Amino acid sequence: MPTFYFHVCNGAGFAEDEEGQELPDQDTARSTAITSARDIMAAEMRAGQLNPASFIEVEDAEHRHLFTLQFSEAYTVNRPSPS
Numbered sequence: 449m450p451t452f453y454f455h456v457c458n459g460a461g462f463a464e465d466e467e468g469q470e471l472p473d474q475d476t477a478r479s480t481a482i483t484s485a486r487d488i489m490a491a492e493m494r495a496g497q498l499n500p501a502s503f504i505e506v507e508d509a510e511h512r513h514l515f516t517l518q519f520s521e522a523y524t525v526n527r528p529s530p531s
Contacts, residue, residue, distance in 0.1 A: 450470065450472075450508065450509055451469065451470050451508070452469055452470075452471050452507070452508060453465040453468040453469075453506065453507040453508075453511065454477075454480070454481055454484060454504050454505075455505040455507070456484070456502070456503075456504050457503050457505070458492070468509070474514060474515075477514070478506075478515065481504045481506055481517040482517065482521070482522045485517060485519045489502075489519060489522070499519070501518075501519070501520075503517060503518045504516070504519075
C-alpha cells in the first residue's frame with residue numbers, strides 16, 4: 449500500500465508529518481486530509497479560534513507534492529434563507 453504524508457500549516461505553525469500513513473490510493477488520502485482538517489478546526493473552535501486559511505499539503509512516498517487541501521474546502525457554510 450502506498451504511503452502518504454500530511455503536512456499541516458495553520459495558525460500554530462507548520463507540522464511536518466514524518467511517519468506518513470499507508471492508504472490504498474490518492475482518493476483515500478484526500479478523504480483523510482478532509483477528516484484531519486475538520487478535526488483540527490473542531491479543536492480550534494473549542495479553543496475559541498479558527499484559521500480558515502490553514503491547509504494540509506499531501507505528499508507521496510517519494511515526498512512529491514500531490515495536492516494541497518485548503519481547510520475552507522473541508523466545510524460548507526450554510527446561510528439562512530431570506531424570509
